[in-house]
Amino acid sequence: MGKTTIRPATKDDLDLLMLIAVSMHAESPRYSKLSFSHDKVLNLFVTLMSSQNCLLLVAERGGDVIGAVAGFVAPHWFSDDLVANEYGVFILPEHRGGLTAVRLARAYIQWGKMMNAKLIQIGISTGVMTEETTALYLAIGLKPFSFGFEV
DSSP states (O other): OOOEEEEEOOGGGHHHHHHHHHHHHHHOTTGGGSOOOHHHHHHHHHHHHHOTTEEEEEEEETTEEEEEEEEEEEEOTTOSSEEEEEEEEEEOGGGTTSSHHHHHHHHHHHHHHHTTOSEEEOOOOSSSSHHHHHHHHHHTTOOOOOOOOOO
């Protein structure tokens, strides 16, 4: 199986990152209701790789990208203080169950601290493995901060 490494994404990873994005979209009972724009996601990934205020890390095992975390830091809407927000943490289904999600979350949190974010926010909104992800985040010391609702 090999060791999993967490590293910054490169343009060479774009094809595998797109497969991960398509997989996340398809698996999510919430997001699969929405259309998927390949061009929009590709442009986002390129922006995340090139912006100083953005993050795109991949989890790689045996030469294959098996997961990723994406985020950004920006001033809060009512403050000049920085807040780190994640676009998503996603592991391909066949690679779940180990420590990869923990390692990606911790790398994102470390990055948020390095960026001097006063708040570092991470959550789950896909509707996939919500209870398990919540338990994982609580186990690594995170605390709930909001609840979302939709029609």
